Amino acid sequence: MHEEIIHTENKPKEKQNYVMLDLGKSPEFGLPAFKQVVKRSLNGELFVGLWVTLREMAKTLFMGGKHTTKYPMEKLPISPRYRAIHNMLRLLESGHYRCIGCGLCEKICISNCIAMDTRYDENQRKEVSEYTINFGRCIYCGYCAEVCPELAIVHGGRYETASEQRASFSLFDDMLTPIDMLKQQQEFQGFGSVSPNADAAIKKTPLAY
Amino acid sequence: MDALVIGTIIKVVLVLLIVSALAGFGTYIERKVLAFMQRRLGPTHVGPFGLLQIAADGIKLFTKEDIIPQHANKFIFSLAPVITAATAFIALSAVPLFPTFVIPESLPLIGGAIVPSVIADVNIGILFVLGMMAAGLYGPLLAGMAQANKWGILGSARTAVQFLSYEVVTGLSVLAPIMLVGSLSLIDFNSAQAGGIGSWIIWQQPVAFVLFLIAGFAETNRTPFDLLEHEAEIISGYVTEYSGLRWGMFFIGEYSNMFTVSILAAVIFCGGYGDLGFIPGSLALLLKVVFFFFLMLWVRASWPHIRPDQLMWLCWKVLMPLAVVNIVITGIVVMI
Ligand code: SF4
Ligand code: SF4
Numbered sequence: 001m002h003e004e005i006i007h008t009e010n011k012p013k014e015k016q017n018y019v020m021l022d023l024g025k026s027p028e029f030g031l032p033a034f035k036q037v038v039k040r041s042l043n044g045e046l047f048v049g050l051w052v053t054l055r056e057m058a059k060t061l062f063m064g065g066k067h068t069t070k071y072p073m074e075k076l077p078i079s080p081r082y083r084a085i086h087n088m089l090r091l092l093e094s095g096h097y098r099c100i101g102c103g104l105c106e107k108i109c110i111s112n113c114i115a116m117d118t119r120y121d122e123n124q125r126k127e128v129s130e131y132t133i134n135f136g137r138c139i140y141c142g143y144c145a146e147v148c149p150e151l152a153i154v155h156g157g158r159y160e161t162a163s164e165q166r167a168s169f170s171l172f173d174d175m176l177t178p179i180d181m182l183k184q185q186q187e188f189q190g191f192g193s194v195s196p197n198a199d200a201a202i203k204k205t206p207l208a209y
Numbered sequence: 210m211d212a213l214v215i216g217t218i219i220k221v222v223l224v225l226l227i228v229s230a231l232a233g234f235g236t237y238i239e240r241k242v243l244a245f246m247q248r249r250l251g252p253t254h255v256g257p258f259g260l261l262q263i264a265a266d267g268i269k270l271f272t273k274e275d276i277i278p279q280h281a282n283k284f285i286f287s288l289a290p291v292i293t294a295a296t297a298f299i300a301l302s303a304v305p306l307f308p309t310f311v312i313p314e315s316l317p318l319i320g321g322a323i324v325p326s327v328i329a330d331v332n333i334g335i336l337f338v339l340g341m342m343a344a345g346l347y348g349p350l351l352a353g354m355a356q357a358n359k360w361g362i363l364g365s366a367r368t369a370v371q372f373l374s375y376e377v378v379t380g381l382s383v384l385a386p387i388m389l390v391g392s393l394s395l396i397d398f399n400s401a402q403a404g405g406i407g408s409w410i411i412w413q414q415p416v417a418f419v420l421f422l423i424a425g426f427a428e429t430n431r432t433p434f435d436l437l438e439h440e441a442e443i444i445s446g447y448v449t450e451y452s453g454l455r456w457g458m459f460f461i462g463e464y465s466n467m468f469t470v471s472i473l474a475a476v477i478f479c480g481g482y483g484d485l486g487f488i489p490g491s492l493a494l495l496l497k498v499v500f501f502f503f504l505m506l507w508v509r510a511s512w513p514h515i516r517p518d519q520l521m522w523l524c525w526k527v528l529m530p531l532a533v534v535n536i537v538i539t540g541i542v543v544m545i
Contacts, residue, residue, distance in 0.1 A: 037527065049511040053246040060245045068250045 078157050079195035080188075083140040086133060087156035088175040089187075095179055098152035101126045105144035105153055113137040114144060131172035135161065145188070154188040220328050224301055232464035233263040239506050246510035273453030278356055281450065285355035290455040293348030293462035300341035301465060302328040304472050305395050305482060306494075327396060334395040335383055338473060339376075342428060342466060346372040348459065349430075349437055353447035364446025367436045367517060374524040375427035375434075381532035382420035385539040386410050386477055395473075399481035411478040416535045418478045420528055422504075425470040427520070430463060432509040436517055471501035 027033045059065040069076055078084075089098050101118035113134040121127040145154050153175075161169060168174065177185045195201070237252065237260065244251030252259030277283055305327045331337050346368055353365025387393060389410060390401045402408050411418045427434040438446035448459055475481060475497035482494040515523070 041527075046512065050507060053507060053511040056248055057242070057245045060248045065248055066250060067248045070250075070253075 077196050078159070079198075080157075080193045081195075082157060082159070083142045083145075083155040085135065085156055085158040085161055085169050086145070086175050087154050087177065087186075088131075088172060089152055089154060089185060090177050090179070090182055092182065092185070095182055097128070097176055098150045099128050099131070099148075100150055100152070101128045102149060104147045104149065108143045108147045109138075110141060110143060111137045111139050128172065133170045133175075134166070135170050136166050151188055156186075217328055220306075221302075224306060224328065225298065228298065228301060228465050228468060229461055231468060232461045233267060235464045235467065235502065236266070236460070237263050238502070239509075242503065242506040243510050246507070267457075270453055270457040275453050275455070276450075278358065278450045280357035282355040282357075285351050286450075287455065289348050289352035289355060290451070290458035290462070292351065293345055294458040294465075296341050296345035296348070297462040297465040297469065300338045300345070300469050303331055303334045303337045303341075303395065304469060305399060305476060306472070331394075333393045335387065335393050335398075335473075335477070338395075338469065339379060339383070342469065343372070343376050345462065345466065348462060349447040352451065352459070356447075356450040358449050360444040360449040361447055363443045364437050364449070367443075368447060370517060371427055371430075371434060371436055371520060374521060375424045378420055378424040378524060378528045378532055379428060381529065381536060382417045382424060383477060384532075385414050385417040385536050388536070388539050388543055389413060395476050395481070398477055399483060402480040403483045405483070406480065409478065409480045414478065414535070414539070416531060417539075418474075420532050420535070421474060421478070423528060425474060426505065426508070427524075429466045429470050429505070431467070431505050433512045433514045434520060435509075435514050436520060439514060467502060467505060468498065471498040471505075474501050 027036055056065075090096065091098055101116070103116065103118070106114045106116050113136075115130065115132050115134070116128060117130040118126050119129045140155070142155060148154075156175075158169070163169065240262075241251040241259075252262035255261040255265045277286055327334070349368040349372075350365045353361040353363075353368060355361075386398070390398055392398070392401075398410075402410060426432075430437050436446075438448055443449075448456055451459065472494070475494055479497050480493070482491055488496070
């Protein structure tokens, strides 16, 4: 047994005891082998195993220690960095879509799956007349979201994307925040943001060795 | 017809129905207990608490397509599951299940029938049950060899290795209690332990009890001795090519064997259906059987399974010598 001091932020904080199992060499035959069999048979390790499962069962039944997430009914929060089906955001004040039709996302898309077209509207302003993403080809690289100057196109959290029509997700109006949901519109947290349950989900492990 | 014959027929039907239903229920309990021990939920969606999962599984098994592989020996392939299921049920015919009772006269047709505790109280009860369970090993053996599949062959080779060696330990371990009681009938065993917990044979024969349990686990093909169909090594062993109803029969056979071994352990070593304080006999037997059944699931959740060579080693080098020593000591004590 030897002790190791775990350094976090350059100062020793936690002590952790690592136990090295000293099993030794197994005797091959004769009296020593027989003794080992007797010792191992009688020292009750098997009952330790039984106790562990029984304890877990009691925990599961009476202390609510189940690990199961009933998936379609319950969902774990996903990280804001997760790159799923895109969202097109709206301006918070006017409710107009943010996209200015600059075409940068179309240009940078490495699988060439964004198709867009623009025209002048009656006020001689540029408007997006067509905008679709072919999700059969999109590799969810996130370049489009990164390049967008207006934070108009971002990745959303819709990962359940089984459907009969690929058009179910990919039209501009499908991706656009519904106008009545404008209040709930989620701003892009930025690259490197952590998921809301990060603290609960992460165990303390030593960073330095 | 006289009352006993009618009663016996009623008993046969009862046992058949109850045990096949219990076998199904056993799978449900097994899945639930294993799930809880691994902090999961188990079946939850079909019916209340997932109870109807048994029915759903049954319907699935019954309606599956019946496939016989091209190069299999068709006759033996279809015979093997029947052997397993039939021997499992025949073994149960000599096992006492409830205390004898008489159906009240007021009932039409079957009124006054005496339902015996054992279907067939053969005077060699234990030998008969053990022999039937041993005959059951022809099921996996033939199944593995008839299906023209290398995993099946491996499975049946393991069957031969495992069942044959553990048969010896089972026989030897019950020999010591038999010497004490002086009879092979399970009824006599039951009456020999009628004096409450203190007179249970387990206190006089703890070694024989442990040996019997270990051998029972091996004979019912439970972890840690589930070599016959261990998925990680030989796909499914002797059931690799089976599906649907035929596979289901293997399953029913295996689960009824689990019940038989549980009942045997309860009757031979733990007082059988004798009254337990305020608990009536039939309930006491049920409780004991449930405990042994739970023990099998519990062990499955806790322990890893062992290699075939370790299995043979354990059987021939540890358990059999222990059993023989136990018999010799019992013999000396009985003589004195
Ligand atoms: S995520 Fe990548 S592949 Fe998909 S649309 Fe954006 S740039 Fe194209
Ligand atoms: S980069 Fe942004 S603003 Fe430019 S076209 Fe694409 S979504 Fe619209």
